[in-house]
Amino acid sequence: MEFQEAKNKFVQTWGALGSQWGINKTMAQIHALLMVSNEPVSMEDIMEELQISRGNASMNLRALMDWGIVYKEFKAGERREFFTAEKDLDELAVKISRERSKREIKPALKVLKEVSSIKADASAEEKHFVEQTGKLYDFVLKADNVLDKMTEYKDNWLAQILIKFMK
Amino acid sequence: MEFQEAKNKFVQTWGALGSQWGINKTMAQIHALLMVSNEPVSMEDIMEELQISRGNASMNLRALMDWGIVYKEFKAGERREFFTAEKDLDELAVKISRERSKREIKPALKVLKEVSSIKADASAEEKHFVEQTGKLYDFVLKADNVLDKMTEYKDNWLAQILIKFMK
DNA sequence: ATAAAGTTTCAATATTTTTTGAAAGTTTAA
DNA sequence: TTAAACTTTCAAAAAATATTGAAACTTTAT
DSSP states (O other): OOHHHHHHHHHHHHHHHHHHTTSOHHHHHHHHHHHTOSSOEEHHHHHHHHTOOHHHHHHHHHHHHHTTSEEEEEOTTOOSEEEEEOOOHHHHHHHHHHHHIIIIIHHHHHHHHHHHTSOOOSSHHHHHHHHHHHHHHHHHHHHHHHHHHHHHHGGGHHHHHHHHHOO | OOHHHHHHHHHHHHHHHHHHTTSOHHHHHHHHHHHTOSSOEEHHHHHHHHTOOHHHHHHHHHHHHHTTSEEEEEOTTOOSEEEEEOOOHHHHHHHHHHHHIIIIIHHHHHHHHHHHTSOOOSSHHHHHHHHHHHHHHHHHHHHHHHHHHHHHHGGGHHHHHHHHHOO
16 A cells, blocks of 8 residues: 555544544544644645645634644744644543543533432332433443543553453 | 423433434434333334434434344233333443444554555655554554453443542 | 735535435234 | 234435635734
């Protein structure tokens, strides 16, 4: 396989993966492109390589920066802005976990707490509802805490879990 | 808050959460509805409660059964089919992990392996590409193994990780 | 102060994904 | 075997989401 072909395949695959995890396709593709570039890339180049419009590139770069996984770089003597991706994979995992926790899990927890605290009447139906949503609240809270804890181990959480878990 | 209101809120929230995790909204809503029902629910009732069409209900129930998180039940003397959700949350997490691993991670790993094995020429660009995709392959493989291992612990993986990790 | 080089915004448009509903298919009871 | 009760399928329609591109905006050099 040629380098260009491999690069393309990687960008496409990473893009598809991203879109299944709540990050949109172009966003994931830009990230992929930056991650395998050995030096900062300009917006022009991103537009060119992915065949996307300026507006699209701009919006998705902004979103990636909001997630904290892409950075702006300034090159001496250059007017244009360049971009680089977070390349440290542990760091990347931590940032993505934190962001998803903040955006998705925390709000869901709030609702779970609310709905599991209604005063159930004597019916089996309502009792079951309160019990089940209560369990769900506990479960999601625990899972979210695991994420939080993992981010503290940062550099090596995966390896550490593995050591403790495997065989 | 009234029971009906709480139930509705829960179904909506779970639906929104699901749609951010690669499961579609209706699918997640049906699952939510079944999870908080103390007894099996017929397709009619699902259509009625979620205000969706027969076709939609049928397809999404099928998908949920393919994921292994919703079951058909037959009631004695009843012609119709009824449905229940997996209510054990550890079991639910295991099934979802396995399914996502199979559908998303495994195929991505295959591509990562491929593209990271190209013969890089001497350029920094190609060297960086091979190195970075190689790291990504190792990382994703490790993460996938963690999931696999966790599913073996099944009933209590979350609690176990917590015990080992917290403080 | 002006123009050039670049970036952002957002309404309109295109694409993708989901939903509908009616026809085809199945199962069961009589 | 037939018809009633129910389920599945899938092409067409609707809804949701992503993308474009041109105008507005910002920054820098002269």
